[in-house]
Amino acid sequence: MPADENRDPEATPPSTPLVLVIMGVSGSGKSTVAGLLAGRLGWDLAEGDDMHPAANVAKMAAGHPLDDEDRWPWLDTIAAWIHQHEASGTPGIITCSALKKIYRDRLRGHDVVFVFLSGSQDQIATRLTARHGHYMPSSLLQSQIDTLEAPTADENALTIAVGGTPQHEVTEIVNRLDLKPIPPIN
Template identity: 60%
Template sequence: MDDAAGHGNTTTPAVIVVMGVSGSGKSTVASLLAGRLGWEFEDGDDFHPAANVEKMQAGTPLTDEDRWPWLAAIAAWIDRVRAEGRHGVVTCSGLKRAYREILVGDRPDVRLVYLKGDRALIGRRMAARHGHFMPTSLLDSQFRTLQEPAPDEAPLVVSIGGTPQAIVAEIVAAVTGRAAS
């Protein structure tokens, strides 16, 4: 579990963006990660305008036009955390490179963590969760939209096959250069 270029990036970031398709474990992993690091946590889903949530609840995939204000709100949170000298972890599907450019862009102190898993595993996880507005029926749309991060984006790619605690330990070791305790 290194970045896609095959080397570890051990400069501690100001903000970690945990990305992946719906059901990949972003909220679970990111909240545990923030707790382990003692950093602020925000769930990217909370930045969605009500109209986006209503569309997803109705089983309608979001368009780029739906996503731009949502991504801008997450980027504003990232910039606030950085400007105030704090550290944070935020979730965002980040399905397209253009979306990740809004979040990471020219911010060298923002690190992208991609939670990678196959459709079958994620589908099972989505079917087992309750109380989330994203229906399992939209998972295929998420995978069709997904543009996996390229090596030049320096993502930390982490398999979701392990437990959330093991995934967090891998991320902590990679972003801090030390083993998680």
């Protein structure tokens, strides 16, 4: 999975976001990066995997990839979370594979930035194999890579190369998007 060749990594970052969608294939580090980022910024955090209907979880746990029809209700639940945060002006971070442009179109909002965690198949496979306690088997990685459509220059997206520490990736996201923590309430 090469980084997005259509986007200059030194280009002006996307507009200041209210909601970040941390995206990428399973094993790219979405949950880890999102958790660290939310902790650093004091933003709301939601795990997109927790929003899957039970039938989707069972299908993936059995080693079967999801199809578009499986994903639409899940994406609608995630979109509702995103739009609720936009409407209330509450900053938030949510994880979602968002593998296809049509899925991102379903999630898109004025103040939404997609943060694509991109790495080589070998990097992701190593991370996925080391992960424990997740219903997504490493055998489905190839189906996710085959489905993945990296964000293009016309999308409000930022590509982050995985391979460093999650803390380094978080620092890169914060710096490139010029994100500020929510001030503490006194």
